[in-house]
Amino acid sequence: MTETINNIADVIGWEAIRTVVGLVGVLVVVVLNALILTWAERKVSGHIQRRIGPKEVGPFGLLQPIADTVKLLAKELLTPQNVERPLYYLAPVIIFIPVLVSFVVIPFDARLQVKDINVGILVILAFSSLSVLSILIAGWGSNNKYSLIGSVRSIAQNIAYEIPLLLSLLSVVLMTNSLSLRDIVEAQKGGGWYVFFQPVAFLVFFIAGVAETNRTPFDLPEAESELVAGFHTEYSGMRFALFFLAEYTNVFILCAMTTTFFLGGYHGPFLPGIIWFFAKTYLLVFVILWFRWTFPRVRFDQLLNFSWKLLIPVSFLNLIITGGLLKL
């Protein structure tokens, strides 16, 4: 076994093997996460609403996501008249690229990171801005007023909330002196999680992240009751599934980043690091699902005011205070 691997490595090089293994791992995590999240969302929503959620399809409805996938695959891919064909077809594809790239730098365990790029934070933030582009393309290319309004709102929201996201992360970077995610997690070894040192940054980052992923209470772009379905109105079947998948993966990336920056990443007693990482991440995912059925939807002007007038000054102040305290 090691013989064959060594032989292959002599031919194509260790980097290539590492890339392939990393890619397969990322794809497995993305697909499994989507399945788990669809099931968890429906079960958690059900129990918060004091009903059961899916229960017929497998024990405890565990096979429900598979039934959903089969349904979406079997649906007719309807292309409406007069859409901008290149844009319409490209949008669901483009929304997936930033998501997959962000997975490359997430540290699942001390040695389970596809590639520790030394500007890891920059990679994640830059690629999450790309998903905004995909929403714009989807909304414009659909040739539908509701899609256009939905996508324009979504873009304004995403741009507005990227700033507090970055500013709160900068406080963490100031404390660590490094942009690499591995260094940030290692600096929280031994119980010194950043959530205790930077509670304000944690709150601002989490709230801005929820807004970035278009989840309630900030889900106006895809508000079912107000805009038909927002920017993915005109997409059916597998194309809709891709948007859906990208949203759930974005939720996972947000929670993974929050655990990495503020909750100590993969550190924890007794159990292997990766289990702690997933436990913390899915705890935060549960919190996001919990938010959905607790808070009413924020009105669009309230949403932008909240970012520009509250989150940005607060995170800026936090950054200044952090810098000042570190200097002393």
Added chain:
Amino acid sequence: MAMTNPVSIIKGAVSLIIGLGVTIKAFFRPVVTCQYPREVVTIPPRFRGHTKLVGDDENPDRTRCIVCGMCERNCPSGAIRKVEGEKREGEKKKVATAYILDFTTCSQCGICVEVCPTDALAFSDDYNVAGYSRENCHFDLVKEYEKRKATR
């Protein structure tokens, strides 16, 4: 805007936390779902299913219906199609032999129950009346009474 006022921010944040507390309590409480085919809801006493004929107290072989036709005349939807009866030996009033109710047009208004001079009609608690044809909902209340009498 009042948004940058620190007091209102704190108040707002506290109300958000209270809201989260409400939903998480609901998450742990038992579900209120009645899983229908396997569990059945108890029918309240004043439930309005289709009407049924009530038996006479002194002579359980016959219904209280005296075939006067008041229900048939007063039904606003014309759901009561045929009320027929005969005069039998030993009985002072007529005995009903056929009572056809077309449940597809019945609105369960209760006028027939109200106007019956002998209180022969009452609401049943039968809600499983789905079927494959319209005729499935044409009930002969006298036949149903006979069936209930036999199984008592």
